[in-house]
Amino acid sequence: MFKKVTLAGVGLLGGSLGLNLKTRGLAREVVGYVRRAGSIEECSRVGVVTRATLSMEEAFTDAELVVFCVPVSQIPILARAALPFLKEGTIVTDVGSTKRELVTELETIFLPAGIHFVGSHPMAGSEKTGPGNAYLDIFRNTICLLTPTERTSPAALHQVQELWEKVGCRTVCLSPADHDELVCRASHLPHLIATALVNHVLGNNNSDVQARICASGFRDTTRVASGSPDMWRDIVLTNREQVLSEIDAYIETLKSMKETLKTESPENIHSLFSNARKLRNQWLDSR
Amino acid sequence: MFKKVTLAGVGLLGGSLGLNLKTRGLAREVVGYVRRAGSIEECSRVGVVTRATLSMEEAFTDAELVVFCVPVSQIPILARAALPFLKEGTIVTDVGSTKRELVTELETIFLPAGIHFVGSHPMAGSEKTGPGNAYLDIFRNTICLLTPTERTSPAALHQVQELWEKVGCRTVCLSPADHDELVCRASHLPHLIATALVNHVLGNNNSDVQARICASGFRDTTRVASGSPDMWRDIVLTNREQVLSEIDAYIETLKSMKETLKTESPENIHSLFSNARKLRNQWLDSR
Numbered sequence: 004m005f006k007k008v009t010l011a012g013v014g015l016l017g018g019s020l021g022l023n024l025k026t027r028g029l030a031r032e033v034v035g036y037v038r039r040a041g042s043i044e045e046c047s048r049v050g051v052v053t054r055a056t057l058s059m060e061e062a063f064t065d066a067e068l069v070v071f072c073v074p075v076s077q078i079p080i081l082a083r084a085a086l087p088f089l090k091e092g093t094i095v096t097d098v099g100s101t102k103r104e105l106v107t108e109l110e111t112i113f114l115p116a117g118i119h120f121v122g123s124h125p126m127a128g129s130e131k132t133g134p135g136n137a138y139l140d141i142f143r144n145t146i147c148l149l150t151p152t153e154r155t156s157p158a159a160l161h162q163v164q165e166l167w168e169k170v171g172c173r174t175v176c177l178s179p180a181d182h183d184e185l186v187c188r189a190s191h192l193p194h195l196i197a198t199a200l201v202n203h204v205l206g207n208n209n210s211d212v213q214a215r216i217c218a219s220g221f222r223d224t225t226r227v228a229s230g231s232p233d234m235w236r237d238i239v240l241t242n243r244e245q246v247l248s249e250i251d252a253y254i255e256t257l258k259s260m261k262e263t264l265k266t267e268s269p270e271n272i273h274s275l276f277s278n279a280r281k282l283r284n285q286w287l288d289s290r
Numbered sequence: 291m292f293k294k295v296t297l298a299g300v301g302l303l304g305g306s307l308g309l310n311l312k313t314r315g316l317a318r319e320v321v322g323y324v325r326r327a328g329s330i331e332e333c334s335r336v337g338v339v340t341r342a343t344l345s346m347e348e349a350f351t352d353a354e355l356v357v358f359c360v361p362v363s364q365i366p367i368l369a370r371a372a373l374p375f376l377k378e379g380t381i382v383t384d385v386g387s388t389k390r391e392l393v394t395e396l397e398t399i400f401l402p403a404g405i406h407f408v409g410s411h412p413m414a415g416s417e418k419t420g421p422g423n424a425y426l427d428i429f430r431n432t433i434c435l436l437t438p439t440e441r442t443s444p445a446a447l448h449q450v451q452e453l454w455e456k457v458g459c460r461t462v463c464l465s466p467a468d469h470d471e472l473v474c475r476a477s478h479l480p481h482l483i484a485t486a487l488v489n490h491v492l493g494n495n496n497s498d499v500q501a502r503i504c505a506s507g508f509r510d511t512t513r514v515a516s517g518s519p520d521m522w523r524d525i526v527l528t529n530r531e532q533v534l535s536e537i538d539a540y541i542e543t544l545k546s547m548k549e550t551l552k553t554e555s556p557e558n559i560h561s562l563f564s565n566a567r568k569l570r571n572q573w574l575d576s577r
Contacts, residue, residue: 126505146503175502188491189504193511195547196483198566203543204475205569214573215462216433217476218413220514222574224480227507229570232563239551239559250548254541256490260482261537264526272526276519279485282492283516286501287509 005030009066010052011081013037014231016098016128017072018051018137023170025053026139036062036085042134051137063088068166070123071097075237079108091117094159096166098125100186100234101241102150102179110154119159122150122179124186125172130229140171144290147172148186150179187245191238192253195246197228198235292317296353297339298368300324303385303415304359305338305424310457312340313426323349323372329421338424350375355453357410358384362524366395378404381446383453385412387473387521388528389437389466397441406446409437409466411473412459417516427458431577434459435473437466474532478525479540482533484515485522 008024010017013035024030035046035055046055056062063069063085071078078097089095095113099105099122106122113120125147129136147167151160164174177185204221205214239246263275295311297304300322311317322333322342333342343349350356350372358365365384376382382400386392386409393409400407414432416423434454438447451461464472491508492501526533550562 126503129506145505148503175499177499185497185500185503188496188500189508192491193487193508195551196487196544197511198563199540199543199547200480200483201566201570202547202562203540204479205573206565209475210472212462212464213472213475214576216413216435216472217573218432219416221476221480223510223513224484225570226510228563228566229574230563230567232560232567235563236556236560240556243551247548247552250544250551253486253490254544256486257483257537257541257544260486260489261534264482264530264537265534269523269527273519273523275489276485276515276517276522278493279488279515280517280519283488283512286492286504287516289501 005067007032008068009034011036011071012073018134019141021051069095074234075099094119096121096123102182104241106179119156121163124148143171149176197225201228292354294319295355296321298323298358299360305421306428308338356382361521362386381406383410389469391528393466406443408450411435430458436463484512488515
């Protein structure tokens with residue numbers, strides 16, 4: 004149990020983590036650092052932290068654990084600003100969706116000050132944003148990726164791992180580079196595909212009837228495209244090469260599918276669909 | 291109220307329609323024509339029809355309304371086989387997902403015999419299949435597309451329209467050609483994108499970790515790829531030109547997105563995502 008945990012940013016993930024820390028008795032005090040006065044009221048209304056504050060000094064002083072829960076581009080800025088208030092031995096982690104650039108930058112900020120940093124990426128969330136949408140079960144049965152490096156303290160890694168497991172995650176360790184490659188395929192690519200599909204079908208001067216006849220399949224295929232544009236801009240900016248090359252690879256997959264649909268027998272077209280169904284259903288069963 | 295309605299095929303959609311006809315008192319008798327003895331037991335167990343039979347004669351004789359609820363390629367075959375048992379004045383409709391080829395073919399079969407045909411396509415369903423997954427609310431707040439032509443009887447169209455509205459659909463009339471174009475973009479394209487994504491991420495000799503870190507975003511973006519391969523093979527085979535050209539158009543959308551991500555400012559990348567979010571949320575609100 005931590006005495007004081009500070010959540011730097013209290014949105015959907017930060018709020019849900021705060022709710023877990025409070026409800027499960029994992030921290031005596033959960034302090035939310037927020038940047039707008041309105042957020043203090045919202046945090047207090049939804050009860051996801053012990054208290055929220057606009058003061059860096061109040062938020063970060065004496066924290067035993069700090070979790071950065073803001074979009075990736077904001078984390079290093081906030082980290083540099085928080086540094087003077089943090090004491091040696093504090094454990095710092097984050098919930099950022101990309102890791103290669105971020106981990107290097109945060110290690111450079113924190114390690115020389117004797118502060119431990121462990122990169123985390125809970126693969127949880129929703130297209131809904133803000134602490135008002137926070138909920139206790141958000142981490143249940145999800146994967147939290149941890150991205151230790153050779154500079155990571157094993158003891159700090161262990162504590163961060165335990166934290167995520169206590170709120171319901173299974174943890175998997177990956178190098179920051181492997182993280183960005185695998186997550187690009189599993190998460191960034193689906194998001195980009197969904198965003199392109201929305202713009203393709205609902206934009207492009209298509210008719211009103213086009214939108215009216217979109218049904219539940221379209222709704223689910225595009226759900227993630229309602230997610231936070233701030234978060235997704237940052238993901239692209241911090242994993243750009245991987246994202247661009249993954250789009251290219253996916254276009255090749257589409258072209259190869261198109262060839263199958265154009266030239267192959269009904270049996271082979273059936274196999275394309277039954278193979279995907281089988282792969283997906285096996286994946287569902289294995290979760 | 292119809293005296294006898296025959297469902298030719300009792301899967302997810304046929305079963306759900308049968309359940310609606312029975313529960314809402316829209317037919318005195320709902321007979322399911324099925325092709326396997328096991329289906330008779332299943333239909334009786336789940337109670338979606340008054341009775342199911344393997345006999346065409348029993349199923350189709352004296353039917354006032356016949357609804358074909360099998361994959362598109364099976365409909366004309368079944369229609370030709372059922373024809374000798376149908377009486378003049380019977381109304382025939384279907385739930386096929388493509389309409390251009392099908393409507394022409396069914397008009398050729400039925401109209402010379404004095405049987406009315408009206409094409410229907412309820413935009414309802416799920417990736418789950420079979421009468422065991424049938425449920426009453428499947429049509430609620432969905433769109434049912436009707437595809438009358440100049441050969442369609444206005445009275446028959448009116449009755450079919452009323453049927454779908456009574457089970458919960460809003461109806462929209464489109465020409466068969468417009469239907470196939472608009473539905474390709476709203477439904478066939480999302481399905482193909484999801485299928486390609488599954489094969490791209492879960493196939494391709496990717497590592498076990500790749501599958502393990504796929505989360506709820508991937509699950510929802512690919513949900514439709516668990517749908518019936520029979521149905522999707524038939525959709526592709528009966529709307530092939532449209533499907534191929536829509537894949538090309540979508541690849542162009544992806545390429546243009548890639549250019550934005552590669553060369554544009556953070557603000558413009560943000561706009562790409564916020565524009566999609568806005569379009570999708572407006573669409574959700576309009577439903």
